[in-house]
Amino acid sequence: MTSLPATIFRELRDPLNLVRHLPTLLAVGLVLYAIVAGGYVVALAGFALIYAVFVTGLNIFMGLGGQASFGHNAFAAISGYTSAVLTTSYGWETLPAMGVGVLGAVTLAVIIGYPTLRLKGHYLAMATLAIGLIVYEIAVQWQSVTQGYTGISGIPPLGIGKWEAASDRAQLIVLSLIVILAMLSAWRIRNSRFGRALVAFSGSEDAARALGIDVARYKLAAFVVSAVYAAIAGSLLVHIVGFVSPEVFGMSMVIAGFTMLYVGGIGAVVGPLVGAVMINLLPETFRGLKEYQDIIYGVALIMILIYAPGGFASMSTLWRGAPSEDDTIARDPGLAVNALEAKP
Amino acid sequence: MLDVKQLSARYGHVEALHLIDLTVGANELVAVLGPNGAGKSTLLRSIMGLTSSSGRVTFAGTALPRRSASAIARRGVVLVPEGRGIFAPMTVAENLQLGAYQIGGGGAEFAARLQHVLSLFPRLKERLSQTAGSMSGGEQQMLAVGRALMAKPKLLMLDEPSLGLAPKVVAEIMETLGRLNAEGLPILLVEQKAPLALKFAHRAYVIANGRVAAEVNPREIKSYDELARYYFS
Known part of the structure; x- marks a missing residue:
């Protein structure tokens, strides 16, 4: 299998590919700028990176698996609250608390995924929406643990052992490393047997079944894997902000995640990063327009989706005039050729 | 080999199939003909x-599970569905890899199967890195058959492979x-174009x-009337 660095090198050798990957390079550049510049943009970049992890999970379930979920905020909430409660009330360290949070989210994903994933299309979307709403209500009502709307404050920052990422820049560097790991793992998943099976049944469940793919099992696996990303994002969010309340994991998180997924490029490995950075920074670009800011932001989003329906990650099609042969850097067309050449 | 009872x-x-009996012997090519809506695709x-059904289907002497296509595929029964069912956003290479899903995507066995498929359909060799959806209908059908062959089937079922294709490609x-x-x-083989199938x-x-309106021997058919x-019985 071709390695990721080799794929990136091959992509960037061609000047046209440099243009194609401009949105990705821009997103990476903006994060680097935030690390260097500091100030308010650090907070924005931090949120963007956390959402990049959250949306990477959505991208596996929706972009590769072709399913719909409006309830991944539930997994972020479970992990986020678990992390917050264990660190503030029981004095746990950040990493084990996050681990337990992720485990809790995975458990819920398995329990609810098994019956729910029998549904398809809009029905699945509605069922997952209900899960998100139920978890939100629990966060509001279970005041003895979650402290309701008041929320939990004083959550420690990210850290390992005695070391804590106390400064904004340190947090941003840690988040950047986590996002790199998230992207790499998503790339590996996309190029694995599992990833190919997901893309297959997103195209045709019957055709995938007829090839021996256990669609129900892989759907559940994709749901659980995507819940892991959402859960990690949920825990990161509470440790970066230092506070959690039900609103943090409300419907706004789902809507933001969807917007980032589609603006960035659904199905493309780098789409979540591009989308998260663009959606977090785009409103700031229009700040000078004051009361017209939201209108212009809305129009900009509509224009993006009209003229680049595959998101920023597929912008190459705008000037190529043909479908991008490689709308994700994850594609590895040489696999079969390599196997053929490897034959003794 | 295949025994449908x-x-x-x-x-x-709506009853789509009614008490169908059908067999496919070893080394046999059996065609299923009939007009649109006769139930040919439902049969496959x-x-x-x-599709949920009642009755008994045995393959190589053992009963096939009735609602688990993936388990049936693992027994070596492979279907090339109507409309090809190729995975359009994936490359030709990835589609072929999925055909060999049960043995994974690499190794000597995979390479041997791939070489066999590419020798049958040399045009696919030129298209390995191309997205499957961007190929012509004929090439897509070749890919669909090639992908099925990557599974090394013990029985190959095809649903209207000639649909929408130029005669030369068919x-x-x-x-x-x-x-x-x-x-x-x-x-x-399910096929509407009777002369071709026969x-x-x-x-x-x-x-x-x-x-089943009739079981016929192609060599005994005097005229298509x-x-x-x-067809209209």
């Missing part, structure tokens, strides 16, 4: 476990199927209104 299937209140989908695909059959691969088939079933009578 009393197979019935319904879509709600029922055998494959993609001939190329059918000749390949004939060659595979001659090498010992049993084939169950040219290669050892036996044929005519299905009308979800029932005779077949047409069964």
Whole structure:
């Protein structure tokens, strides 16, 4: 299998590919700028990176698996609250608390995924929406643990052992490393047997079944894997902000995640990063327009989706005039050729 | 090899198949003919476990599970579905890899199967890195058949492989199927174009209104009017 660095090198050798990957390079550049510049943009970049992890999970379930979920905020909430409660009330360290949070989210994903994933299309979307709403209500009502709307404050920052990422820049560097790991793992998943099976049944469940793919099992696996990303994002969010309340994991998180997924490029490995950075920074670009800011932001989003329906990650099609042969850097067309050449 | 007994299937209140009996022997190419809506595709989908049905289907002496296509595929029964069912956003190479899903995407066994498929359809070799959706209809059909062959089937079922293709391409695909059959691969072929199917088939079933209207020997058919009578029986 071709390695990721080799794929990136091959992509960037061609000047046209440099243009194609401009949105990705821009997103990476903006994060680097935030690390260097500091100030308010650090907070924005931090949120963007956390959402990049959250949306990477959505991208596996929706972009590769072709399913719909409006309830991944539930997994972020479970992990986020678990992390917050264990660190503030029981004095746990950040990493084990996050681990337990992720485990809790995975458990819920398995329990609810098994019956729910029998549904398809809009029905699945509605069922997952209900899960998100139920978890939100629990966060509001279970005041003895979650402290309701008041929320939990004083959550420690990210850290390992005695070391804590106390400064904004340190947090941003840690988040950047986590996002790199998230992207790499998503790339590996996309190029694995599992990833190919997901893309297959997103195209045709019957055709995938007829090839021996256990669609129900892989759907559940994709749901659980995507819940892991959402859960990690949920825990990161509470440790970066230092506070959690039900609103943090409300419907706004789902809507933001969807917007980032589609603006960035659904199905493309780098789409979540591009989308998260663009959606977090785009409103700031229009700040000078004051009361017209939201209108212009809305129009900009509509224009993006009209003229680049595959998101920023597929912008190459705008000037190529043909479908991008490689709308994700994850594609590895040489696999079969390599196997053929490897034959003794 | 394949023995279908009393197979019935319904879509709600509509009976799509009624007590179908059908066999495919070792090394046989059996055609299923019939007009639109006769139940030919439902027959293949029922055998494959993609549509709920009643009756008994045995393959190589053991009963096939009725609602688990993936388990049936693992037994070596592979379907090339109507409309090809290729995975359009994936490359040709990835589609072929998925065909060999059960053995993973690499290794000597995979390479041997790939070489076999590419020797049958050399055009796919030139298209390995191309997205499957951007190929012509004929190439997509070759890919669909090639992908099925990557699974190393013990029985290959094809649903209307000639649909929407130019005659020259159809001939190329059918000749390949004939060659595979001659090498010992049993084939169950659903086809509307009766003359085409009968040219290669050892036996044929005519299905009308979800029932077997006739079992015919292609070499004994004097005229297609005779077949047409069964179509409208």
